[in-house]
Amino acid sequence: MKHGGSVLGRCRYLLKDATKAEDAMHDVFARALTHGEDFRAESSPLTWLMKIATHHCLNQLRGERAGWRQWFERDAAARPEGHGGQEAMETRDLVRRLLARVDVETQAAAIHYHVDGMTLEEVAALLGRSVPTIRKRLEHFAALGGEELKVP
Amino acid sequence: MSAHESEWTLRRLSAGELAATEAARVQAHAASCEACAQALRGIHEAQARFEADVPFERFEAGVEQALRRQRDAARPPPRRWVATTVAIAASLLVVVLVRPLLGSSAESGDTGGLNRLKGGATAELRIGGGLGPQREAIPGRPEAIEPGERVMLGYKAGTHRYVAALSVDAIGEVTPLHPEDGASAPVASGGRQHWLPGGWEFTGSGAERVIVVLSDEPLPQETLVEAARRAFAQADGDVERMDELEVPGAQTHWVLRKP
Structure with a gap:
């Protein structure tokens, strides 16, 4: 859970949808469990998770029909992550x-x-x-x- | 060089991933730099908000559900494939449609375009059954497919004795195509080109990698699926950049781009 804030922030930043972002975060952590060997071998689990989260969300956007158009139409109130x-x-x-x-x-x-x-x-x-x-x-x-x- | 620490460094400090000396240096900087201290507070606050908004039980349940989804997706879900009976019917149509093409190359002895493998083997992926022209996909060159188009896979076994096929979609879901479970199937007898039974319609959108593996020993589909998942992870989740699977035998990969 200690990386949850960072991963969820990345998913929200890219997907701009709170529900989809939380689902994506779950997918990322599930992948960390199924690829436990790769994950544990990483010197920086945060880096691994952020890489997977970024790819997962970009793939999801690519996979959605007219994904980028819908993406632009999504509520701009989705606040960009970070500070x-x-x-x-x-x-x-x-x-x-x-x-x-x-x-x-x-x-x-x-x-x-x-x-x-x-x-x-x-x-x-x-x-x-x-x-x-x-x-x-x-x-x-x-x-x-x-x-x-x-x-x- | 920037006077401030990068956000990434602060994030790794917050996650406890910096080596002790580096952590001490960054902490000392943050203690005397309001901008970095504020950035660090922002990271801590985001994590605290996350923990308040997503209680552990909900997080755990969500991850378990995602695991189940990923496991289910690894099986051949009916929504992605035509049902077996429909596939058989469809394959008849596709076979009829591709026969003139197969005939023209076979009769002329021209095997150009076929993917030659070691041991005199070849593999071929044909697309047809839609409104577009029948065509062959070329390994290493992504091929766009239209809605309703079906795929057939052919091979000439050469000296190999077993054949298997599987696919990986854009989010890393691996689906055994032939056989759907068990181990790779014995090749059909005779040295000519054979087609795997049935045809496949890939629904959804994004890229789909199709792989045929010819081997000298039967390979369990579980082994092939695991190898495909590893290759997908090693490609950083980019199905178009996957390397060959780490399994024995000869393999051919094609990338299809779904509408």
Whole structure:
């Protein structure tokens, strides 16, 4: 349960629906139980759970018919997860609005980098890609958005 | 370098995942930095809200229900597949429809497009039965399918003696296709191309990976399902990026994109 807040926050951020988010969170923890070996082998269970939660929700959105359209129509009152003041909230919201325009790997990279605040190296390790590849994907993502998404 | 700790570092501190020296450094920083202290409080408050909103009993019941859902999804659910009798009828239609295509390649001796495997084996996935043209899916090149289209799987066993087929959908649900349970089936006799009985209609949306495994020994479907789940997890839950299953034998993968 100690990672529940983080996982539920990720599911709410992406699915923008409280009930779907809680179901998704249950799915993520169920997967942690069925993949117990992988989960226990992780030096950071939080990283494993957040990766699975992110992929699970992105897959769910892709799997829903007209998912992204419905996603945009969902109640915008779904508050972006996290903290860090108005500027950070706006960045998270911007990231979320741009997700539908990129492939799934760029989506995951953008979420882990801009929302989780991971470093390029951490995102690259998590997604099993090289740092230059992740940088390239994030630069492509930034080109869709604004100054605040630029990768230093 | 940022003057503040990243949210990820603070989240890992809160989860107790930082090494002692790193944890002490971050804690010391947060003690003297209001922005990071506030961020850390935000993380603690989110966890406290979660624990208040979702009591352990509800959490536990929800996870158990999800486990049951995942287990049920691993079996062939009727909603995803045409019923056996319908499948047999449908397969007759598909066989009739694909015969001219099969004939044209077989008669000309042209096996281009077939996936060649070790030991003289080949495997083939044909799509048909819908409004679109009959066509063959190529391994490594995702193929879009339309509503109502069915899939047939063919193989030439070469030196292999057993065959099995399964599929994995976008959320990692693994479904044995042939046989539906037990171990992989003995291959049909004769060196020509054979088609697995029945046809499959993949409903829902998103990607679906279809896998045929030819082996020298019978492989239990449970072993294949577990191997598929591992490969899905190793691909970070992206069914389009899965590697080969860690099982003996020769295997062919296709990715279909459902409407």
